[in-house]
Amino acid sequence: MQLLIVHRDPEMGEALVQMMKGYTHHHFQLVESDKAAMEWARQHQHCHLLLVQLEAEGIDGLPLGSSLSEIFPGLQVLFFPNYAATNRRLEIPETKVFPEPIEGDDLLCAIERAEKMPPDAPDLFHVVDVLQMCCLSRRSGALQLVKDGESGLVFLRHGKIVHAETTAARGRDALLELVGWKFIEFAYERSVRPPLETITADWHEILIDLVNAEKRENPVESERRSA
Secondary structure, three states: OEEEEEOOOHHHHHHHHHHHHHHOOOEEEEEOOHHHHHHHHHOOOOOOEEEEEOEEOOEEHHHHHHHHHHHOOOOEEEEEOOOEHHHOOOOOOOOOEOOEOOOHHHHHHHHHHHHHOOOOOOOOEEHHHHHHHHHHOOOOEEEEEEEOOEEEEEEEEOOEEEEEEOOOOEHHHHHHHHHHOOEEEEEEEOOOOOOOOOOOOOHHHHHHHHHHHHHHHOHHHHHHHHO
16 A cells, blocks of 8 residues: 655654555655645655645645545545644544644554555545534634535634524534434635534534534444444
């Protein structure tokens, strides 16, 4: 499997390189910017997994992941966000988001899962993983979430969820529907602004409430996932 690592910090970049050398058999390349990543992509035919900083000087992981996915069908992406692991409010099983200090075993498990994905498999994220990452990194803009031909929108302002909508619902009800989708594909657009604001609660409080509500509505499935 071919990996591309995009990380600006020399110490962390070297730690990731040593992890790949010591615990995997994969081919990999470390670069330090979006520009270098795109140059590398133009010179290679295959890339199976992108490990990228969410945000750093010369790096914006969300649009870079989208651009490389157009070049390499079936590309899987793991993010290194710019907040501490202690800031997380919800623990997501099989996460694809790794704040520092990075749990090495969890990262290696995520790489192993990516290796087992069939060619051209969709790059799926847990919806709560995506929302928590964007909120903690204080993103503004819009997230489009897609599953099985359905799509929904979540609007952010400086890390706050201010509006959500699906075909059938708006506001909190739309967020509840989206949380129930579990694993989704997503796209992010920084420049989009919300058409209205329907959500005022703190993002972590509403997500915790919605996750608990979804568990109450689907107790059998929740027990199966936690077993």
